[in-house]
Amino acid sequence: MFNDIGPMELLTIIVIAVLVFGPDKLPKVIQDVTRTIRKIREFSESAKQDIRSELGPEFKDFDFEDLNPKTFLRKQLGNDDLGLQEIRNGFDLKKEMAEITDAVNGRDTGSSSSSSSSSDAVSPASGGKIDMTKKPEDPGKDERPPFDFDAT
Secondary structure, eight states: OOTTOOHHHHHHHHHHHHHHHHHHHHHHHHHHHHHHHHHHHHHHHHHHHHHHHHHOGGGTTOOGGGGSHHHHHHHHHHOGGGOHHHHHHHOOHHHHHHHHHHHHHTOOOOOTTOOHHHHHSSOGGGTSOOOSSOOOOOOOSSOOOOOOGGGO
16 A cells, blocks of 8 residues: 555654654554554445446456556557557568668668569669659749649
8 A cells, every 4th residue: 555655754654643643642543544444445345346246247257447547458458359469560660661771772672572663663774773862843834733622
């Protein structure tokens, strides 16, 4: 319950409790606090059991921690029924970035991943390399650029 309280904070709490309640009343206060915490836990457990019994036998293994959004997402994404692990394993970001870097620098990757669509962009005069420095042609002064009706 108090996992993140260090020794100095615990000592500070004890000193404040002794100063506020006094050494004579402190044991009685500690007993009252522990009794109250125990009653709250019992009430919480009985409420959980009542809810489980009202939900029916199909929810007998229902865990209230699953209602926490973090726990729910962790449980659902950790489940490999969706095939997410396959997708993660199939996508190699370093390899993809290396291929893009090689293509931009004009190096041949040696892989057979180049298709006919990529060969259309390669001019035969350039020896199989893509000219990335060539500027697109500017329309003439009298010509209007093409208008895209879907973009508006």
